[in-house]
Amino acid sequence: KGGQTDREIPFALPGSLTKVIAVASGKGGVGKSSVTVNLALSLAAAGRSVGLLDADIYGHSVPAMLGIADAKPTSVEDMILPVPSQGLKVMSIGMLKPRRDQVIAWRGPILDRALTQMLADVYWGDLDYLLLDLPPGTGDVAISLGQKLPNAEVLVVTTPQAAAAEVAERAGTMASMMNQRVIGVVENMSYLAVTCPHCGEEQRHEVFGHGGGQDTADGLTTRLGYDVPLLAQIPLDPRLRAGGDEGLPVVSTAPDQPSARALAELATGL
Numbered sequence: 001k002g003g004q005t006d007r008e009i010p011f012a013l014p015g016s017l018t019k020v021i022a023v024a025s026g027k028g029g030v031g032k033s034s035v036t037v038n039l040a041l042s043l044a045a046a047g048r049s050v051g052l053l054d055a056d057i058y059g060h061s062v063p064a065m066l067g068i069a070d071a072k073p074t075s076v077e078d079m080i081l082p083v084p085s086q087g088l089k090v091m092s093i094g095m096l097k098p099r100r101d102q103v104i105a106w107r108g109p110i111l112d113r114a115l116t117q118m119l120a121d122v123y124w125g126d127l128d129y130l131l132l133d134l135p136p137g138t139g140d141v142a143i144s145l146g147q148k149l150p151n152a153e154v155l156v157v158t159t160p161q162a163a164a165a166e167v168a169e170r171a172g173t174m175a176s177m178m179n180q181r182v183i184g185v186v187e188n189m190s191y192l193a194v195t196c197p198h199c200g201e202e203q204r205h206e207v208f209g210h211g212g213g214q215d216t217a218d219g220l221t222t223r224l225g226y227d228v229p230l231l232a233q234i235p236l237d238p239r240l241r242a243g244g245d246e247g248l249p250v251v252s253t254a255p256d257q258p259s260a261r262a263l264a265e266l267a268t269g270l
């Protein structure tokens with residue numbers, strides 16, 4: 001879709017009151033989108049005005065996680081209206097495609113223009129928070145968004161696996177090179193809590209190993225020269241997975257689950 005205007009990105013203007021938080025990861029499948037969606041909903045539940053921009057060109061799974069996989073944004077004159085969903089204002093790079101099953105193979109400049117359009121030509125209104133779901137890794141989108149939103153804060157999501165820590169650290173370092181501040185690391189899929197059928201005690205099975213979140217935080221602290229804390233450890237939880245599949249995320253539908261509590265607590269610190 002053409003029609004790009006030369007509007008400025010409101011979130012990049014001095015004096016913008018919107019806190020922009022980009023959620024990054026080193027690789028796919030670590031739960032970056034799940035974390036982003038649940039954080040956005042937690043902030044909205046606390047009465048904040050929240051925009052959620054799905055910039056994951058490979059995944060763009062945010063709409064499905066909110067049950068709006070087929071939603072199309074409408075427009076008024078030359079402004080695109082974000083899709084309202086569960087108290088959020090949502091825009092996804094997938095929504096710019098004419099067909100849902102189409103594969104996005106945009107080159108740098110077109111991708112860059114699409115990102116500008118989603119930031120400047122979408123009528124976000126006054127937001128307290130804009131959450132961005134980045135693609136995994138350190139590609140074109142991260143660079144483009146780093147240039148457009150140097151004031152964004154970055155959360156790095158990883159798993160407990162040692163092998164994941166290195167790529168996660170790279171994603172954080174990349175953000176920092178774009179002058180974005182890395183505010184912390186989230187370790188997802190940290191453990192599976194199982195209640196012992198005999199003694200009733202809760203046991204934690206560290207299915208994906210141990211320490212990856214802390215290692216990533218320590219590595220980034222050393223590299224970036226400021227404290228990058230491990231902010232949360234979110235357990236493996238079938239309810240979290242099901243919530244995403246069903247379009248009814250866990251923080252809204254099962255807030256007492258330990259995974260939901262960890263996410264809600266993480267949100268209060270943002």
Ligand code: ADP
Pocket residue numbers: 025027028029030031032033034035059061188189234235236237238240241242244245259
């Ligand atoms: P990414 O955005 O990093 O590619 P997703 O958020 O799409 O990852 O998550 C990948 C899959 O793992 C999804 O099916 C999601 O429901 C599931 N998942 C993510 N976090 C958890 C968790 N803590 N417990 C159980 N399943 C999870």
